[in-house]
Amino acid sequence: MDLGLRGKIAIVTGASKGIGAACAELLAEEGTKVVLVSRRLKALEKLAARLSRAYGTDVACVAADMSKPGPAEEVAARTLEQFGRIDILINSAGSSQGGVFWEIGEATWESAIQLKFLGAVRMVRAVLPAMRRQRYGRIVNVTGNTGRQPHPRLLPGSATNAALLSFTKGLSEEVMRFGIVINALQPGPTRTEHWDRLMQGLARDTKYSAKEMERRFMDQIPMGRVAEAIEMARPIVFMCSDAASYMTGRSITVDGGWTKDLA
Ligand SMILES: NC(=O)c1ccc[n+]([C@@H]2O[C@H](COP(=O)([O-])OP(=O)(O)OC[C@H]3O[C@@H](n4cnc5c(N)ncnc54)[C@H](OP(=O)(O)O)[C@@H]3O)[C@@H](O)[C@H]2O)c1
Numbered sequence: 001m002d003l004g005l006r007g008k009i010a011i012v013t014g015a016s017k018g019i020g021a022a023c024a025e026l027l028a029e030e031g032t033k034v035v036l037v038s039r040r041l042k043a044l045e046k047l048a049a050r051l052s053r054a055y056g057t058d059v060a061c062v063a064a065d066m067s068k069p070g071p072a073e074e075v076a077a078r079t080l081e082q083f084g085r086i087d088i089l090i091n092s093a094g095s096s097q098g099g100v101f102w103e104i105g106e107a108t109w110e111s112a113i114q115l116k117f118l119g120a121v122r123m124v125r126a127v128l129p130a131m132r133r134q135r136y137g138r139i140v141n142v143t144g145n146t147g148r149q150p151h152p153r154l155l156p157g158s159a160t161n162a163a164l165l166s167f168t169k170g171l172s173e174e175v176m177r178f179g180i181v182i183n184a185l186q187p188g189p190t191r192t193e194h195w196d197r198l199m200q201g202l203a204r205d206t207k208y209s210a211k212e213m214e215r216r217f218m219d220q221i222p223m224g225r226v227a228e229a230i231e232m233a234r235p236i237v238f239m240c241s242d243a244a245s246y247m248t249g250r251s252i253t254v255d256g257g258w259t260k261d262l263a
Contacts, residue, residue, distance in 0.1 A: 005031065009085045011035045011076075013091050014066075014091075022230045033058040037075050039064070047059075098201060132180070136179045137178070147251075153202055169249045181247065235254055
């Protein structure tokens with residue numbers, strides 16, 4: 001199946017590792033030109049060099065802290081300067097922490113909202129002028145299955161994921177007339193540094209190790225294992241492609257069967 005991604009221009013936030021890096025690699029493999037975004041320029045440059053060597057496509061890097069108001073505009077401007085268009089945006093930057101609600105401080109809530117929610121909103125706002133001009137755009141927000149099935153120990157992430165899903169659905173109706181579609185992926189547990197940090201945080205002050213904490217999560221998941229980042233990247237890249245041409249305002253839950261609903 002031709003995904004129609006060759007020659008397209010994509011911005012991927014949170015691209016230095018984890019799900020974002022896996023998306024960048026799949027896009028590069030499809031011949032998409034990719035702009036990698038995260039805070040650590042060295043990590044981005046290392047990945048960019050590997051991807052352009054392996055797949056012969058242009059890969060650029062922009063170091064930006066997406067939890068701050070200014071950088072989204074700069075990312076969009078640098079992409080336009082270098083490539084002239086913005087066809088695809090994947091918002092994968094995020095790293096909210098969990099815990100018992102009454103032990104979670106203001107700073108944890110603030111950082112979840114500033115990075116994962118407002119970071120994505122600002123990035124969408126920054127790419128929309130180009131996408132509207134082009135009358136073409138594909139946007140995917142990486143949320144989390146806790147957006148629809150909140151977890152009592154993961155509330156900052158659950159609440160921001162729900163907000164991002166609401167934003168995705170609402171905005172889809174506004175931008176469709178410009179040929180822009182916007183969807184979301186809701187990952188379940190995925191083997192990345194974020195997941196490992198989450199398990200270490202939840203295990204702290206309990207009798208469990210991080211490994212045992214993970215096993216307790218796995219007991220609730222029919223597939224009984226943590227996903228690999230590439231298993232999230234595939235459906236994300238599908239939603240960026242012309243193969244998903246009749247899909248907008250929706251999300252795909254990829255969680256090994258964890259979420260208990262009929263959708
Ligand atoms: N892994 C899971 O189990 C899981 C489950 C559900 C949802 N998710 C969601 O999936 C998304 C990706 O997570 P992941 O698991 O791939 O995590 P990860 O491996 O820890 O990667 C997070 C990415 O975000 C970037 N980042 C962090 N803070 C940033 C900031 N202030 N500004 C710009 N970039 C920043 C990091 O790069 P730098 O450090 O270089 O900035 C990194 O590239 C997140 O939104 C997460 O909530 C993950």
